[in-house]
Amino acid sequence: MARVNALIATRMASEHAPRIPEVTRHLVEAGGKRLRPLLTLAAARLCGYEGEHHVRLAATVEFIHTATLLHDDVVDESSQRRGRPTANLLWDNQSSVLVGDYLFARSFQLMVETGSLRVLDILSNAAAVIAEGEVLQLSAARSLGTGQDTYLQVIRGKTAALFAAATESGAVIAGAPDSHVAALRTYGDALGIAFQLVDDLLDYGGVSATLGKNTGDDFRERKMSLPVILAVAQADPEQRAFWTRVIERGDQRDGDLEHAQTLMRRHGALEETRSRAFARADEARAALAALPASALRDTLSDLAGFVVSRVA
Template sequence: MGIVIPLEEKSSERLIDRLTALVATDMAAVNQTILSRTGSDVGMIPEVANHLISSGGKRLRPILTLATAGLCHYSGEGHIKLAASVEFMHTATLLHDDVVDESNMRRGKLAARVLWGNEASVLVGDFLLGQAFKMMVEVGSLQCLDVLSSAAAVIAEGEVMQLSAAKDTATTEDAYLAVIRAKTAALFAAACEVGPILAERPKAEIAACRGFGANLGIAFQLIDDALDYGGSSAKLGKNVGDDFKEGKITLPVVLSFRRGASVEREFWRRTLEQGEVRDGDLEIALATMKKHRALEDTIERARHYGAMARDSLELFPASAWKHALLDAVEFAISRAH
């Protein structure tokens, strides 16, 4: 019961090719930094860290750090360590999230918690956060350290907010958006902000890059929410319907619950709040979402935030970097196709 969204004839994968080509040299340095910083005399640390780091994620967040630095004509090397820091922060949150959500799959592989246990996943996540902050200090920009450390605090707040709202079908759209602004958009925003800070650009350009990242992050997460019900396992790196089975309240659920009749609301309460999922319930959930246009409207909201991300870059003159970043917005949204 997938949804078909008309888009340009470029596949979503090709949309990000221009950006990955522009950052290829810098990204090789970031990857080398990541490998060297996961080293430890404690054998389990590189084992657990590399299981996730090497599992084929697109590394979009560190790519954005490199690209916004390029957009702002930064010529130093500090962006390499900051990009690696961003990836470590992201990896740490994934390790922690899988424990909180009791997830079994991540990027198409068994989650680290399944292979090494919850304790190892949490502690290796903490190690990666420590390494991230160490690299930030080495770069020597107090402003960048402030931006990324503030993001780390906001992400943790978002995780607690999500935990508080877990299985709560009374969650409003505004409350849900507040969670993803903290959990997802905060790191996208910080990743895009540190490049122009290093390049010592005017406040307006720094704010524009931050706005670009924040809105792109919201759009990215909303598409992920839609894909969980209308995508494929290959695109997700996990099973379709995992959010449903884990009782996660995401925007498609919020919209379906609000628009549903009393019998439909009772269905969501039984499956998500009480965790009573029976055979055929996922199909009922999909049919209910289709009836109330919940997936289409989630994607429309993602398009709205994508448009705001594109508007943020209007401040910058035309360049290969700008065009590639605009493509990245379309990439984030076209994954729903």
């Protein structure tokens, strides 16, 4: 990871536009769990890789992730990310969008440097799926008609796609057999879904200092996350009228977030979301059984537990 961080610092530089490293550094150095690049490194090493290309791929994955965060904060009009003001708040929307574009371009340069057409296919496809998921979320948000299938498609795009690409590309660069590549892709996909389910759950019951965002952000942005979808599915006419007002019409008042949380608890929506997150973590762990036993495989298994431990 030290080599990955050094490569990120080098590649986010710009000879002619100093704002690019300023904006990027603000987000990259804010912390974050660095799960995606770690997954790439771990997958490659788990498959016996001893070269240097996994470092490039890990930096690629982090650049794609950072670019999507910059764009997301503009789309969502967010003011906080990882406990700090967002780049679009400190600079402006134009800078966030254009620096995000620059990071996407840098990520493709790094992919090409590996010389693997298969890796380029995996990561470029993931970038397209991420964008597709974000656009789908735009059309699905603020509509009580959004169902669980659409929600799953959204989070597969916006989160799980990059987790899966991170683990799959690490295995591919190592020349792993197809069965191991498939197992690590399944692991990344399930881990990413678990991660997003936990994130959506914490938005209705987390602590801002721990999350690096404000509790209730999804509610204020009127997102149809799983806790809302489950609560709406069981709502009586009075409760549905409440959800219509706060989600579809955007008429939110003092105490509405707390009332939403009450309805979610009453209908078991929060507990059901938690249960599904744990099921996906179990699915991720099960996928690792196809890989040779090793300390690194055990670490990846433990990571699945860590992802859901935030709501344990």
